[in-house]
Amino acid sequence: MQKILIPLLLLCFVALAAQAWDIPFLNTDESKAEELYNKALDLEVQDQSDKALLYYQDILTRYPDTETAKAVRKKLAEAKESEADVIYQKVLQAEARQDFTQALVYCRELINRYPDTRSASEAQNKLADLEQAQQVAQARQQQREAEQQQQEAQQAINDLYQKALQYEALQDFNNARLYYLDVLNRYPGSSTAQAAQAKLNKLPTKINRYLGYPDGTAKDMVTELMWMRCSVGQKWNGSTCVGKAQRFKWDDAKAIHKTFAGYNDWRLPSIKELRTLVYCSNGKPHYLSMGKDANNNYSGCQGESGKDHDQPTIVKAIFPNTPSGRFWSSSPHADMPGM
Incomplete structure (x- = not known):
């Protein structure tokens, strides 16, 4: 019995060993x-x-x-x-x-x-x-940016225009003109530019005591009188007086009723008013002896006209191409020297 079991055990061992040996290779x-x-x-x-x-x-x-x-x-x-x-x-x-x-x-x-x-x-x-x-x-x-740019541009226009208005209110017309022109040049198609152009059309030039307006009128800031910049017979072309001044007899001159620059109440100045226009380039007025009004009534300038002082004796930038000679006043003493 022992001889039979030994081979069986060996066979089982060999079979088990073979089975265990094959697993890693698979x-x-x-x-x-x-x-x-x-x-x-x-x-x-x-x-x-x-x-x-x-x-x-x-x-x-x-x-x-x-x-x-x-x-x-x-x-x-x-x-x-x-x-x-x-x-x-x-x-x-x-x-x-x-x-x-x-x-x-x-x-x-x-x-x-x-x-x-x-x-x-x-x-x-x-x-x-x-x-x-x-x-x-x-x-x-893009639309928002365009609107923003438009708003900024409009604000810039308004700033320039307001600056011009401020200078105009201060009667600094040169600077006011520069700002109005800036509006026109930078924003020519805007409504503000149209307003600026309208302002420029009426903006005066300040020279000495006068404000010269583009419509051919001038204002004396001392006397508050308004004058035509051209003599009767001449025409204002927007920048100067052209043509020849007419000559009148005193009665005819007083009878003239002229409409100009939208005004229809023009008249001859009094002799006192007329003398306020006298301007002496040498700064030396010639006074007439007229009692208590002597200081307010001077007829000309000291020295020889055209040599010692400019002729005519008037602010030429305000009253361009004014002829040299005598001008009528409404005063009866029209034959006073220098008138």
Whole structure:
């Protein structure tokens, strides 16, 4: 009985040994793939995803048919979906704040980097709507910018115009003219430019004691009298007097009723009023002896006309092309020397 059992035990041992010996040879690739997979997992735990990815790629390259490789493919696909979803969420966030340009940037990045993901498919469907929304937003932005520029331009026009008005109120007409002209040159088509032109058409030139107006009138700021800048018979062309002054007898001169520059109440000045026009370029007036009014009644300038002082004795810039000679007044003493 003992002789029979020994061979059976040996046979069982050999069979078991053979079975145990064959197992490692049947699963070599799988075990190596699992070993790499575990290393990759350890690296992920250590926040070294880039190195872990190298192991995953190594598994797919060296052991593509293993179960581990299938798990790697699934893991990588899920990772791609997750990364793609992160970008897609950025698309949605940018869209929500109406930053369509940035939303399109994220959208195209998602489609290019993760073309086979679910998020890429959703991004592709959203692309056309985002492009249209971007065009609408850009058009609105351009309109807002144009309106802003128009408002800024209008404010700039108003500032210039108000500055001109301030100078005009101060009778600083030279600076007022500069600002009105600036409005015309910089904003020629604006309604403010039209107002500035209307102001310029009436803006006087300040010379000595006079304000010379473009309509051919002048105002004496001392006496408050308004004068025609041209002698009767001459014509005002907008800048000077042209033509020849007429000569009148005193009765005819008094009888003249002239309409000019929108006024119809022009008259001959009195002798006192007429003498206020006398201007001596040498600064030396010649006074007449007329009692208590002597200081207010001077007829001419000391010295020889044309030699010691300019002739005619009047502010030529205000009364251009005034003829030299005598002018009538409404006073009965019209034959006074110098009149």
